[in-house]
Amino acid sequence: MTLRASANGIEIAYDTFGSPGGRPLLLVMGLGSQMIHWDEEFCGLLAGRGHHVVRFDNRDIGESTHLHEAGAPVLGGGGRVPYLLDDMADDTAGLLDVLGWDAAHVVGVSMGGMIAQSLAIRHPHRVRSLTSIMSTPSPQAAPPTDAAMAALMSPPSPDRETAIRRALETWKVIGSPGYPFDHERIERVAGLSYDRSYDPAGTSRQLAAILASADRAPGLKELRIPALVLHGEDDQLVPLSGGIATADAIPGARLVTFPGMGHDLPRALWPRFVEEIDALTAAAER
Incomplete structure (x- = not known):
């Protein structure tokens, strides 16, 4: 069931998995991706390890507040952007307040990793541990390949069928070449995402926030918190240099890389991801 939280002047849609008495674990999703990109089965695996898991829609995506009045930014135009990643980090801190969590273990993927990094920097006392997945401290540390950028900048889709087709095309470019292409799951999530909320301008505002931060x-x-960095060795959108830069910047961070993994979370690696995250959160609690 989708729940609602008023935080930092916006409404945030979220849902939960596992026992409220478990280790608090907040999942932060990436650019233009709704909370449903955190697969329910994956969330269940984390809950099964003793976590109380929360996933949510960032601002301008899914069922959270969309800043329609801000319009679509001109990327690279040097103009004022509606918000920065710091503002999205403050959204996340506000969600922690609503959840009644003084602090949580935070896992962010791609842009979500950037938000998680910003949260830890701005509100270090709210982050028990940080897991940054296929992310980077700055776009300059990990520029995308031309093919990945072209896929990212595809034009808005005029209808549901086109949106699904373009999602399949995009993930074929930026996904994991070393693992099976999950056509059925991508098609299903793309269709559900379109049905929940399709807002290309919102994604553009998120991208502007990344570039302007x-x-x-x-x-x-x-930072002086336990940290884990997970990254694919075949990521075209945020190349491995981004993960290396993240791990090099955080004192004591552990870097784990995966051959054949691109800019997605291959189902075959879910048990390993869960094992790594569980080990980090358990150690941080001791």
Whole structure:
């Protein structure tokens, strides 16, 4: 069941898995991706390890608040952007308040990793541990390939069928070449995402926030929290250099890389991801 939270001046849609008495674990999704991209089965695996899992829609995506009045930004135009990743991190801190969590273990993927990094920098006392997946301290540390950028910048889809087809095309470019292409799951999630909310301008505003935000490496160097960095060795959208830069910046961070993994979360690696996250959160609680 989708729940609602008023936080930082917006409404955030979220849902939960596992026992409220479990280790609090917040999942932060990436650019243009709704909380349903955190698969229910994956969330269940984390809950089965003793976590109370929360996934949510970032601002401008899914069933959370969309800033329609801000319009679509002109990327690279140098104009004012509606918000930065710091604002999205403050959204996340506000959600923790509504959940009644003084602090949580935070797992972010891609842009979600950037938001998680910003949250840890701005609100270090709210983050028990940080897991940054296929992310980077700045776009400059991990520029995408031309093919990945072209896929990312595909034009808005005029209808549901086109949106699903373009999602399949995009994931064929940026997904994991070393693992089976999950056509059925991508098609299902793309269709459900379209049905929940299709807002290309919102995704553009999120991308503008990424591009306009400051390099997080200096702030990451000041962190003193347990940290894990997971990254695919065949990621075209946020290349491995982004994961290396993240791990190099955070004191004591553990870097784990995966051959054949691109810019997605292959089902075959879910048990390994869960094992790594569980080990980190358990150690952080001791």
